[in-house]
Amino acid sequence: xxxxxxxxxxxxxxxxxxxxxxxxxxxxxxxxxxxxxxxxxxxxxxxxxxxxxxxxxxxxxxxxxxxxxxxxxxxxxxxxxxxxxxxxxxxxxxxxxxxxxxxxxxxxxxxxxxxxxxxxxxxxxxxxxxxxxxxxxxxxxxxxxxxxxxxxxxxxxxxxxxxxxxxxxxxxxxxxxxxxxxxxxxxxxxxxxxxxxxxxxxxxxxxxxxxxxxxxxxxxx
Amino acid sequence: xxxxxxxxxxxxxxxxxxxxxxxxxxxxxxxxxxxxxxxxxxxxxxxxxxxxxxxxxxxxxxxxxxxxxxxxxxxxxxxxxxxxxxxxxxxxxxxxxxxxxxxxxxxxxxxxxxxxxxxxxxxxxxxxxxxxxxxxxxxxxxxxxxxxxxxxxxxxxxxxxxxxxxxxxxxxxxxxxxxxxxxxxxxxxxxxxxxxxxxxxxxxxxxxxxxxxxxxxxxxx
Numbered sequence: 071x072x073x074x075x076x077x078x079x080x081x082x083x084x085x086x087x088x089x090x091x092x093x094x095x096x097x098x099x100x101x102x103x104x105x106x107x108x109x110x111x112x113x114x115x116x117x118x119x120x121x122x123x124x125x126x127x128x129x130x131x132x133x134x135x136x137x138x139x140x141x142x143x144x145x146x147x148x149x150x151x152x153x154x155x156x157x158x159x160x161x162x163x164x165x166x167x168x169x170x171x172x173x174x175x176x177x178x179x180x181x182x183x184x185x186x187x188x189x190x191x192x193x194x195x196x197x198x199x200x201x202x203x204x205x206x207x208x209x210x211x212x213x214x215x216x217x218x219x220x221x222x223x224x225x226x227x228x229x230x231x232x233x234x235x236x237x238x239x240x241x242x243x244x245x246x247x248x249x250x251x252x253x254x255x256x257x258x259x260x261x262x263x264x265x266x267x268x269x270x271x272x273x274x275x276x277x278x279x280x281x282x283x284x285x286x287x288x289x290x291x
Numbered sequence: 292x293x294x295x296x297x298x299x300x301x302x303x304x305x306x307x308x309x310x311x312x313x314x315x316x317x318x319x320x321x322x323x324x325x326x327x328x329x330x331x332x333x334x335x336x337x338x339x340x341x342x343x344x345x346x347x348x349x350x351x352x353x354x355x356x357x358x359x360x361x362x363x364x365x366x367x368x369x370x371x372x373x374x375x376x377x378x379x380x381x382x383x384x385x386x387x388x389x390x391x392x393x394x395x396x397x398x399x400x401x402x403x404x405x406x407x408x409x410x411x412x413x414x415x416x417x418x419x420x421x422x423x424x425x426x427x428x429x430x431x432x433x434x435x436x437x438x439x440x441x442x443x444x445x446x447x448x449x450x451x452x453x454x455x456x457x458x459x460x461x462x463x464x465x466x467x468x469x470x471x472x473x474x475x476x477x478x479x480x481x482x483x484x485x486x487x488x489x490x491x492x493x494x495x496x497x498x499x500x501x502x503x504x505x506x507x508x509x510x511x512x
Binding site: 115223224225227228229231232234235236237238239240242243250252253256257260261263264265266 | 336444445446448449450452453455456457458459460461463464471473474477478481482484485486487
């Protein structure tokens with residue numbers, strides 16, 4: 071693709087000063103933030119490019135300077151969300167060396183975020199977004215916990231389906247209803263019990279500190 | 292609606308002999324069976340009426356004698372599936388007076404059926420089918436179990452989201468992969484543990500007989 075670009079444009083991009091690069095990043099972030107709302111409202115298949123242009127308040131030419139199709143934009147939006155939220159969660163749990171604690175804290179942070187940011191929840195539910203980073207972290211922790219005997223389940227995949235399915239169905243409820251503030255901890259407890267933890271160990275994992283996370287702006291350099 | 296129908300047509304329907312009624316029921320069942328496959332392949336929104344006509348091998352005029360839109364057909368297909376499978380499951384569990392046993396057996400029968408009939412699983416996953424009868428039975432049993440102390444969860448809705456979400460995510464796997472024959476019992480065990488049952492009581496509920504169910508043909512009179 072790069073080779074077919076007009077020579078002049080690529081030369082301009084290479085020597086663009088910092089301020090222009092930052093403006094470009096801001097415009098990209100603005101399109102992605104608008105895209106999340108559009109995909110949340112209309113699902114992954116129905117939106118047309120005009121929807122994104124209108125929501126972001128940009129010109130058609132500007133849109134095409136960043137993305138060439140709604141599919142490409144959906145991929146970029148998922149990647150942006152994953153970068154922002156999942157990296158924030160991973161930053162919090164990577165210092166923990168117990169897979170049970172990492173799983174419990176990850177579930178709590180994910181659900182807290184879902185309650186606080188309903189547009190995000192709607193996007194996840196409607197787009198059937200599955201972040202590969204989340205899957206990797208989750209299956210790694212389940213595998214470690216099963217190997218150590220902390221978790222009890224006949225396979226990683228059954229345990230993974232319970233965790234992911236429960237969270238997704240709960241997010242559908244979050245989109246539609248007001249939920250209690252205790253929901254993240256309540257649900258983490260049920261999940262840990264399902265994975266074979268005793269009440270006492272489940273309560274201990276849920277009682278650990280789970281710092282408030284803040285969405286960074288990953289589009290800025 | 293009935294009042295606006297042409298008089299002649301309704302008179303014909305009223306006096307139609309049994310054999311014609313049965314033929315009509317068979318054609319309807321044929322359209323519904325084809326519709327389930329079409330919705331499973333294309334999802335709830337994409338199919339057009341030509342897809343159903345082709346899949347059922349009927350004339351356009353025949354289709355419109357039964358259904359007027361794809362939305363109406365989607366509703367009828369869901370109702371037909373609900374009638375067939377859920378009534379069969381209910382017939383098996385209604386004699387049980389323990390809500391824990393009813394829930395465990397319902398989950399096992401539902402998943403067994405999902406493994407045996409992949410077209411049905413695909414339809415449920417893609418259409419986001421939620422049978423009101425299933426919801427009613429499930430929430431009733433959860434409520435009874437919570438009231439008696441057999442189940443432990445902070446609310447019926449959290450327990451319901453865990454059961455429904457886990458089953459739906461498992462059905463997504465069933466659509467894509469070969470799963471072990473023990474999956475229904477394995478998953479029922481995890482769900483019962485999540486709901487606060489001990490290993491021993493969970494094993495007891497899962498060990499109960501769960502008769503093989505056969506899909507009836509609900510379209511026949």
